Amino acid sequence: MALKHAVLAALTSREGSGYELSKRFDASVANFWPASSQQVYRELDRLEGEGMVKARTVRQEKRPDKRVFSITRDGSRELREFIRNTTRPTVVRDDLLVKVASINPDNRDDVATAIRDRLEFSRRKLEMYEGLREAILGNDSEEEFLAAGPAREDFGPYLALKRGIAFERGNIRWAREVLSVLD
Amino acid sequence: MALKHAVLAALTSREGSGYELSKRFDASVANFWPASSQQVYRELDRLEGEGMVKARTVRQEKRPDKRVFSITRDGSRELREFIRNTTRPTVVRDDLLVKVASINPDNRDDVATAIRDRLEFSRRKLEMYEGLREAILGNDSEEEFLAAGPAREDFGPYLALKRGIAFERGNIRWAREVLSVLD
DNA sequence: TGTGACTACTCAATTTGTTGAGTATATGGT
DNA sequence: ACCATATACTCAACAAATTGAGTAGTCACA
Known part of the structure; x- marks a missing residue:
């Protein structure tokens, strides 16, 4: 399903x-x-x-x-x-957050390392997404592209990609914030 | 695992x-x-x-x-x-995005409905998260709370919760944006 | 007196997802 | 001549997650 x-x-x-x-x-x-x-x-x-x-x-x-x-x-x-059909929202299953939730003075450095790894990963993924985005847009601006509406091929994938981009940006922002709190 | x-x-x-x-x-x-x-x-x-x-x-x-x-x-x-152990980042599995990716002129209204449902859901979830957040903070400001560091009980859960809050805010922002494009 | 919600679990079938190996051909480079 | 990489799959064992049903008592409320 x-x-x-x-x-x-x-x-x-x-x-x-x-x-x-x-x-x-x-x-x-x-x-x-x-x-x-x-x-x-x-x-x-x-x-x-x-x-x-x-x-x-x-x-x-x-x-x-x-x-x-x-x-x-x-x-x-x-x-x-x-x-x-209304499907119940699929959930984020993120083991980094499991790690973060169990932070304590003893494992703080290990958790920080895990966050840094994720930050790096998200940066890379964001770059990849941005590349995909440019490939979809071609010479068009986002406005032009979106104005064409759902008839346009890749209209849906583009919107979904935008969510992915925002998600990774969110990861990066959060990771930086947490790391600065941990210092 | x-x-x-x-x-x-x-x-x-x-x-x-x-x-x-x-x-x-x-x-x-x-x-x-x-x-x-x-x-x-x-x-x-x-x-x-x-x-x-x-x-x-x-x-x-x-x-x-x-x-x-x-x-x-x-x-x-x-x-x-x-x-x-570096675990590979767990992925978002979101069937709303599957729906969005398959948008076309025929199903556009159904997809819009699904997005609106999610928007509503995310709003509710965000409210719940904000409630949890206040319960954790008690009378402290975030600054005070975080200043105590990882020794503080709920320090980890609080940071994880912050990610959840940002995630739902991201959902809401994205959903609104997509809905406005669809009109 | 009944209803529904809460505490406190158990069992089991089924569906999904993961991991790792294997088969076979073709192209391009060192 | 050799090797990595890409195309185009298949098979099978296993682990994890989902779904749905069931048991049994307590408590508050109308």
Whole structure:
């Protein structure tokens, strides 16, 4: 009830092979719904069994054959239902916060190190996100891009990406604040 | 490798019964590591088997007996190790973003509804967080509270809570922005 | 007298997610 | 000639999380 819809969502804009989809995941959906390639494949098989996606085998020269998946009418219906159903907000599961919550005078340096690591990670991730953002926008300003509305390809992914960017900025701000308190 | 440490962390400040812990989770750790009561009980059993927590049975009149758990030296060591090990940042798994990513002219209203629901939810959650925050601070200002450092009880939980608050504020800001773009 | 909420748990099926290894071909560089 | 990297997958064991049901007593309120 989860990865399922992420896969269907990834297939709405364009079809793709399992391999390609798992790459696509890495580059975009992964920000808010990560999955390994094995998971993607298994999910595609399952969805095929349920008739929500269909596959056609593409013969390739000089490369192994691949199966290219596209969403079916049933799949679209399922996705629409998913969007309509109120799902309880998925939660943040963050073990850094578990670490921070258990801080005490003895482990304070270890916790600070963990926060610094996260700060570094978030910085990197933010850079990556900004790169994706520029790639989506191309020559357009954000205003121009958004003015085109939901008809525009990548409109949805762009909005989701914005959340990812804000999230990492939040991580960075928080981490800096906590580190300065710890000094 | 996950809930385990959250439970140990919850036990560092004070001991507690399974029931109480699962409540404690709801009110604090749950913000970044939610778990159902069943999960907490099972985890406590496991941890007891591994010698990381120990239980004493408390007989109660007019109430069923309860088992009160506390962390052992082994448990503390495990927690320390966990804090020292660099864990890969846990990811946000947010199905609202899956919905948003799959937006198109047909489902735009449904997606907008989902965003509004989230906005409402985040507002409520933020209120709850602010309440917790005031309860922790008591009469102190944040500055005074933080000046006491990690020796202060709830110092860690307070810092973690701050992240939760910033997260929900980020949700709210983002949701409003997206809704205004969709109009 | 009944209702619902709270304390205090247990059991178990099922779904999800993780980890790690394996198969096979092709391209490009040192 | 060799090696890393990329394409395109598959299989299987395991760990973790979710869901749903059930037990049993207490307490406050109408």
